[in-house]
Structure formats: C-alpha cells, structure tokens
Amino acid sequence: MSKPYNFYSGPAILPEEVLEKSIDAIRDFAGTKLSILEISHRSKAFVAAMEEARNLVKKLLQLDENKEVLFQHGGASQQFLAVPYNLLSRDKTAAYFDTGQWSTKAIAEAQNFGNVEVIASSKDKNYDYIPKEWIGEETLQHKQFSYVHITTNNTIFGTQWSNSLIDKLFAQTQTPIVADMSSDIFSRQMDFNRFGLIYAGAQKNMGPAGTTLVIVDRNLLGKKQEFIPTLLDYNNQIKAESMLNTPSVFAVYVSLLTLQWIEKQGLKQVETTNSAKAKLLYDTIDSSKIFEAVTFGEDRSKMNVCFKTADAETDKKFLAFAEENNLLGLAGYRTVGGFRASIYNAMPLAGVQKLVDCMQKFEADLA
Amino acid sequence: MSKPYNFYSGPAILPEEVLEKSIDAIRDFAGTKLSILEISHRSKAFVAAMEEARNLVKKLLQLDENKEVLFQHGGASQQFLAVPYNLLSRDKTAAYFDTGQWSTKAIAEAQNFGNVEVIASSKDKNYDYIPKEWIGEETLQHKQFSYVHITTNNTIFGTQWSNSLIDKLFAQTQTPIVADMSSDIFSRQMDFNRFGLIYAGAQKNMGPAGTTLVIVDRNLLGKKQEFIPTLLDYNNQIKAESMLNTPSVFAVYVSLLTLQWIEKQGLKQVETTNSAKAKLLYDTIDSSKIFEAVTFGEDRSKMNVCFKTADAETDKKFLAFAEENNLLGLAGYRTVGGFRASIYNAMPLAGVQKLVDCMQKFEADLA
Structure with missing residues (x-):
C-alpha cells in the first residue's frame, strides 16, 4: 500500500522531505554524532538551529525590527492565557471576534483578566461565515481597546478571514x-507587520505538535503593572531567546525544517499552490449534484474545505469509499458533520486531485 | 567515529532502542501508514499510546487508584506555576526546601500566589548538601502548610534526597x-503513593524535551476557590485525559518507548544498575589523587556526579582529553565549575567505565 493522503485537521500532513530530514537528525544532529532527541538545548548546534528558525520566520514574513519571534511551549491554547496576561489589565477592555470554537475559548480565558467585549460573532449560523457587520458602523477607533483579537482561520467551520477583510479591519483602527x-x-x-501579536501552534503548517510560534511587537510589552508568571512573560522569553526553560527541542527543529521547505518555494508560490488546490476542490463541490459546500464566497477557507451530502448515510458511504482509496481524516468535526478536507501547505495538488477524482467516481457510481 | 557517550545533564541520553523505534514511528506509526509527526492526537492509535503511557507510569511506580497521571506541556518550570495555581490559596502558606536553582525558581513563582516559607536551605554552602536541620526540631505537623515542596535531585549541584531522608520527612508530617x-x-x-503530587520534565530519564509528567492525588484537587487558568487546572486535564489541547504527540510517544524500555528491565534492575554506575564513579573520584568530589555521603546524587581537580587549568585539560575520547557534556555548571557526569538510566555501565578509564589514564599521564 502506498502512503495515504493525510487530510486530518491537525496535527497534520508534513512534507516527506521534512520527515526524512527529521530522521537524519535523530541519528546524528548537525554532525554532532548525538541525536536531536538527546542533545542539550544549550549546545552550539541547537542554539544555531533555534536562531535560524527565528530568522527564517522573520525572513518569510518580512518582519520589521520591532517584531520579536518566540517558540513557546503549550500550544496555541496557552496563548489564550499568555495574551491577556501580557496585554490586558484588570481595568481595561479587549475586543474579540467570535468566529468559532477557538475564538470562544480565547474569549473565556481573557475574561479572567479584564473586560472582554465580543464586537462581532457568527454564532447565529453555527459560525459558517466571518462577521462583517462591524464595518461601516461605529469605528473601532472610538473605543479604547487594549487590543482586538481575531482567529484568521477556523478549522472546524472552514472559514477564513480573507486578505481584503483583514485590510478593512486595519483601515478602521489603530488598536x-x-x-x-x-x-x-x-x-x-500579507503585511504581517501590521499585527501587534501573532500566535500559531506549529501542528498545521509549521511542524509537529509541541511548539507554538509567537510574533510580538516589542512596543506592546512592559506596560502592564500586574503579575505575569515567569514563563508566560513575553519579555522574559525575548531576553532568554525562547530558552527560559528547556524548549521543545525536536518540535522546534522540525519546524525549522518545514520553514526551510517553505523558503525553497517562497511564500508566493505556496500561496499560489494553495489557491489552486482550494479552487479545484470548491469547483468540484459547487458543480456536484450530491456534494454541497458549507461555506461561501470570500469567507471560504483555503486550508479546511468543509462540505457534505444531503444525508448522513451517504456521508458515511463516501467516507468509507475515501478510506478505501487511501484518503484519510476526511470526517467533519462532530458539531458540523459531513466532510472536512484539510489541505495545508504540505498537501500536494496531486492529493486534492485524487480526492476530486474519488468524489466524481463516487457520484457517478451513485447515478 | 563511533557514537559518543552523552553525559549532558538534560536533554540527555536516550536508549538506542528508543531512538530506533522513534524513527520507525516517523515512517509509519503503529501500522497507520502515517507518521507520528502528522497523525491526529485523536486517532485511535495515538489515544491508545497515550493511555498505555499513563498506565505504564502507574504500573512502574505502583500507583494506587487515587493517583492521576498526566502528560503536560511546558516543562517542569511550568509546574512551578501550576502547583501553586492548583494548591495554594492567597491566605495559605506552602513550605519549600531550597536545595538549588530549580527549588529557588519554584519558590519565586509560588510567592505570587500565597505565602511561602522556606523551611530549610543549603544555600549557605552553594547547595552542596541536602539540609537535615529541620529533623528533630519543630515537627512539620504543627504548621498548617498547604503542602511541602522538595526537589529530589539537583542536577547542577549533584545532590539528591536519599530514600532514607525522604522516609524521615514523611514520618514527620501528614502534609x-x-x-x-x-x-x-x-x-x-520507593513508595510513590505517599506523595501528594510528583512532577518531572521528560528530558532526563523519560524521553525528549517537550512534555512533563504530573502524578497527582485527586483528593488534593478542587479545594481552591480562586481562578485557575483552563490549561493549568489539573482537574480539567484529568477529565480530558491530558488532551485538553493538542498534546506534545511525539514527545509523549518517545516517553512511552522509554517507559517500555524501563519496564523490560524492571525498576529494581534500573536502580541496581544506577547504584553500580554511581559507585564506580564515586569510588574512582575518592581514590584519585587529582580528582575530588563536590558532594558527600548520602546526599550524593546517583544521577549527576559532580567533581573537579585542584585548578581550572587541569579541569580544562581533562575536558579536552575526555572529548578526544568521545565523552561529551562533562563540563560542570558555570556556577559550580569542574565536571558533571550525568549518568541517567540510559547511560550504560560501559559509558561510566570508559569515563573512569579516561580519568585514570589522565591521572597516570600527569604523574
């Protein structure tokens, strides 16, 4: 059996080249004759890898000198906590967009630190769109928010903030x-320098589970007078170059390998390929008589494509058919149902083509 | 060149068998045809691995049914925070033993949550012993501490709580x-069930950096009325079976492989081998005319053996000689100097024998 295509939503598919190089490093990391799994994080070889990873993030995203890049423990969920710990004082208010489960969790955590105002939500339609009603109404400028929080892509619901919608948000506020x-x-x-802070768990487009990227504008830090735990204080982590305690060595290294793989293509080419993959899949869904989309228009995620058939029984049959054809991880999230094809960077166009072929064969067989 | 012996203090040496099996799992995890680096943490195969890891911890340490086993993010340093978050209320006091840098950091973090009383410290002698003065004085019984915190082994200073000293502590208190x-x-x-809570970063005896083991008596939990962040609340983690968010999948899996390697020998045999390794090295130091020990008696760590020569110049020469002989990571911590041989479980007796041979050859050459 050849290797299946992995459509899981995360932890998710990684490039073959990254897997092979990670194996090389388990055998002998950077010529040290020691394994990446057993080498000191203070060794010259790993310190260099950590620095290269940070620098590659800066290069790929064209970050300016005000931005600090950190590799943190604990997954993105820990940033739901770290963000308000660093940026939200007890007597201040932060604005959050509620666009799905992860936003909701971020909101719940922030409420323990200060005031939270949910300025827009798509909960009314089970999060199948990105809210736009805030545009043209009272501008964000008039409110004194500590920050505005968005979730740019919502894995469960297959929605994504388009670049143009993000542009509109930035046009409305200095927050x-x-x-x-x-x-x-x-x-x-996109212009990543406009963001005050970006965080991302590694396990979709950057590496395996176990580390989280944080990009922070250092001008935002050091203003809060309240207690911040040592490990969660971004200023401490900046000073320690992400090694305040032992980092998640292997996860950081595999992230570096993935960043190198991205660099070889360039972010522009990655985006072009991602658009082609998403177009192929959405076009197939839209032209199908049995499959239907869950999301529409510019809110459609290019990372997680959610769709379904008219009934749960047919859904089940297609899932089984897909698995027989070596297409794994296509079941939709339990509150959404149907299918979710996660087509992150490492999913080749050939994988999406195979999925599309399977969908068309399944539909033809049903007719 | 054959593989060097890795005497680094952590991340540290892992068994060859564990490294090989981790490579197998990167190629094909548990027959799934997917890599352990890209498989969903909700997949049956990984859920089973997580459960097996938890159960193996219970089996190896013979834990009773009140104990819950968790694999957490963030390293042991995050537990410096999680412990008081869960167990120390603002108006209560916790007792801490200060036996070195890690204790000191744990104390500093706990002071943000409630009162901390340092009931004994070995700071006066740069932490080269485990304090015993508290014994026979006022018993801990009389004080209403929320808990008593100890650091059982101090990597930097080469000291360790002996089993008999731990027994004495338990004999004095119900805290x-x-x-x-x-x-x-x-x-x-030892009898691990006597502890209310045990935590341990994986990267010495259990696996690679990236996950931390927590063993907690569930009867201690749920008593604190104050806010506990979602991810740091042990009760939440227990309910979610350590998957409240995406766990550090690979680090947990390599920990499982290491636990399986320990199980094959049995903890008793592991202890016997560790004692033999430590005895060989300490005996060599004690009988040497140029090497001298840093720690003495029952406080000597069987994990990190610290020693030195009479002068920094000779220290430097021996370090170079050791490296030429493929013995890596022997430099002592910068505040202690000299040498530190970390001889965790995965270091074979042959590695210690080679170190001892080198020490004797170096000494003979000097004479």
Whole structure:
C-alpha cells in the first residue's frame, strides 16, 4: 500500500522531505554524532538551529525590527492565557471576534483578566461565515481597546478571514490586532507587520505538535503593572531567546525544517499552490449534484474545505469509499458533520486531485 | 567515529532502542501508514499510546487508584506555576526546601500566589548538601502548610534526597509532599503513593524535551476557590485525559518507548544498575589523587556526579582529553565549575567505565 493522503485537521500532513530530514537528525544532529532527541538545548548546534528558525520566520514574513519571534511551549491554547496576561489589565477592555470554537475559548480565558467585549460573532449560523457587520458602523477607533483579537482561520467551520477583510479591519483602527493564525500561518502573503501579536501552534503548517510560534511587537510589552508568571512573560522569553526553560527541542527543529521547505518555494508560490488546490476542490463541490459546500464566497477557507451530502448515510458511504482509496481524516468535526478536507501547505495538488477524482467516481457510481 | 557517550545533564541520553523505534514511528506509526509527526492526537492509535503511557507510569511506580497521571506541556518550570495555581490559596502558606536553582525558581513563582516559607536551605554552602536541620526540631505537623515542596535531585549541584531522608520527612508530617522529580524519576524504587503530587520534565530519564509528567492525588484537587487558568487546572486535564489541547504527540510517544524500555528491565534492575554506575564513579573520584568530589555521603546524587581537580587549568585539560575520547557534556555548571557526569538510566555501565578509564589514564599521564 502506498502512503495515504493525510487530510486530518491537525496535527497534520508534513512534507516527506521534512520527515526524512527529521530522521537524519535523530541519528546524528548537525554532525554532532548525538541525536536531536538527546542533545542539550544549550549546545552550539541547537542554539544555531533555534536562531535560524527565528530568522527564517522573520525572513518569510518580512518582519520589521520591532517584531520579536518566540517558540513557546503549550500550544496555541496557552496563548489564550499568555495574551491577556501580557496585554490586558484588570481595568481595561479587549475586543474579540467570535468566529468559532477557538475564538470562544480565547474569549473565556481573557475574561479572567479584564473586560472582554465580543464586537462581532457568527454564532447565529453555527459560525459558517466571518462577521462583517462591524464595518461601516461605529469605528473601532472610538473605543479604547487594549487590543482586538481575531482567529484568521477556523478549522472546524472552514472559514477564513480573507486578505481584503483583514485590510478593512486595519483601515478602521489603530488598536493593536492580535491574531491566532494557528491554521493558516505561512499559507499566504500579507503585511504581517501590521499585527501587534501573532500566535500559531506549529501542528498545521509549521511542524509537529509541541511548539507554538509567537510574533510580538516589542512596543506592546512592559506596560502592564500586574503579575505575569515567569514563563508566560513575553519579555522574559525575548531576553532568554525562547530558552527560559528547556524548549521543545525536536518540535522546534522540525519546524525549522518545514520553514526551510517553505523558503525553497517562497511564500508566493505556496500561496499560489494553495489557491489552486482550494479552487479545484470548491469547483468540484459547487458543480456536484450530491456534494454541497458549507461555506461561501470570500469567507471560504483555503486550508479546511468543509462540505457534505444531503444525508448522513451517504456521508458515511463516501467516507468509507475515501478510506478505501487511501484518503484519510476526511470526517467533519462532530458539531458540523459531513466532510472536512484539510489541505495545508504540505498537501500536494496531486492529493486534492485524487480526492476530486474519488468524489466524481463516487457520484457517478451513485447515478 | 563511533557514537559518543552523552553525559549532558538534560536533554540527555536516550536508549538506542528508543531512538530506533522513534524513527520507525516517523515512517509509519503503529501500522497507520502515517507518521507520528502528522497523525491526529485523536486517532485511535495515538489515544491508545497515550493511555498505555499513563498506565505504564502507574504500573512502574505502583500507583494506587487515587493517583492521576498526566502528560503536560511546558516543562517542569511550568509546574512551578501550576502547583501553586492548583494548591495554594492567597491566605495559605506552602513550605519549600531550597536545595538549588530549580527549588529557588519554584519558590519565586509560588510567592505570587500565597505565602511561602522556606523551611530549610543549603544555600549557605552553594547547595552542596541536602539540609537535615529541620529533623528533630519543630515537627512539620504543627504548621498548617498547604503542602511541602522538595526537589529530589539537583542536577547542577549533584545532590539528591536519599530514600532514607525522604522516609524521615514523611514520618514527620501528614502534609502533602509535592516533589519535583525531573532528574531522578524512574531511577529508583520507593513508595510513590505517599506523595501528594510528583512532577518531572521528560528530558532526563523519560524521553525528549517537550512534555512533563504530573502524578497527582485527586483528593488534593478542587479545594481552591480562586481562578485557575483552563490549561493549568489539573482537574480539567484529568477529565480530558491530558488532551485538553493538542498534546506534545511525539514527545509523549518517545516517553512511552522509554517507559517500555524501563519496564523490560524492571525498576529494581534500573536502580541496581544506577547504584553500580554511581559507585564506580564515586569510588574512582575518592581514590584519585587529582580528582575530588563536590558532594558527600548520602546526599550524593546517583544521577549527576559532580567533581573537579585542584585548578581550572587541569579541569580544562581533562575536558579536552575526555572529548578526544568521545565523552561529551562533562563540563560542570558555570556556577559550580569542574565536571558533571550525568549518568541517567540510559547511560550504560560501559559509558561510566570508559569515563573512569579516561580519568585514570589522565591521572597516570600527569604523574
């Protein structure tokens, strides 16, 4: 049996080349004759790898000198906590967009630190769109928010902030924007310097589970007078170059390998390929008589494509058919149902083509 | 060149068998045809691995049914925070033993949550012993501490709480004992059920950096009325079976492989081998005319053996000689100097023998 195509939403598919190089490093990391799994994080070889990873993030996202890049423990969920710990004082208010489960969790955590105002939500339609009603109404400028928090891509519901919608948000406010980009970082180009803070769990487009990228504008830090735990204080982590305690060595290294793989293509090419993959799949869904989309228009995620058939029984049959054809991880999230094809950077166009072929064969067989 | 012996203090040496099996799992995890680096943490195969890891911890340490086993993010340092968050209320006091840098950091973090009383410290002699003055004085019984915190092994200073000293502590108090066992978990037998909470970063005796083991008596939890962040709340983690968010999948899996390697020998045999390794090295130091020990008696760590020569110049020469002989990571911590041979479970007796041979050859050459 050849290797299956992995459509899981995360931890998710990684490039073959990255897997092979990670194996090389388990055998002998950077010529040290020691394994990456057992080498000291203070060794010259790993310190260099950590620095290269940070620098590659800066290069790929064209970050300016005010931005600090950190590799943190604990997954993006820990940033739901770290963000308000660093940026939200007890007597201040932060604005959050509620665009799905991850936003909701971020909101719940922030409420323990200060005031939270949910300025827009798509909960009314089970999060199948990105809210736009805030545009043209009272501008964000008039409110004194500590920051505005968005989740740029919503894995469960298959929605994504389009570049143009993000542009509109920035046009309306000088308030620092904090973005959870866990599931679409490094998938497209944009001006990342406009964000006050970006965080992203590695396990979709950047590496394996076990580390989280944080990009923070250092001008936002050091203003809060309240207690911040040592490990969660971004200023401490900046000073320690992400090694305040032992980092998640292997996860950082595999992230570096993935960043190198992205660099070889360039972010522009990555975006072009991602658009082609998403177009192929959405076009197939839209032209099908049995499959239907869950999301529409510019809100459609290019990372997680959600769709379904008219009934749960047919859904089940297609899932089984897909698995027989070596297409794994296509079941939709339990509150959404149907299918979710996660087509992150490492999913080749050939994988999407195979999925599309399977969908068309399944439909033809039903007719 | 053959593989060097890795004497680094952590991340540290892992068994060859564990490295090979981790490579197998990067190629094909548990017959799934997917890599352990890209498989969903909700997949049956990984859920089973996580459960097996938890159960193996229970089996190896013979834990009773009140104990919950968790694999957490963030390293042991994050537990410096999680422990008081869960167990120390603002108006209560916790007792801490200060036996070195890690204790000191744990104390500093706890002071943000409630009162901390340092009931004994070995700071007066740069932490080269484990304090014993508290014994026979006022018993801990009389004080209403929320818990007593100890660091069972101190990597930097080469000291370790002996089993008999731990027994004495338990004989004096009913207060729950919280132990940071990051650098000696699974290295020896004892009654682990007496502890209220045990935590240990994986990267010495259990696996690679990236996950932390927590063993907690569930009867201690749920008593604190104050806010606990979602991810740091042990009760939440217990309910979610360590998957409240995406766990550090690969680090947990390599920990499972290491636990399986320990199980094959049995903890008793592991302890016997560790004692033999430590005896060989300390005997060599004690009988040498140029090497001298830093720690003495029952406080000597069987995990990190610290020693030195009479002058920094000779230290430097021996370090170079050791490196030429493929013995890596022997430099002592910068505040202690000299040498530190970390001889965790995975260091074979042959590695210690080679070190001893080198020490004797170096000494003979000097004479």
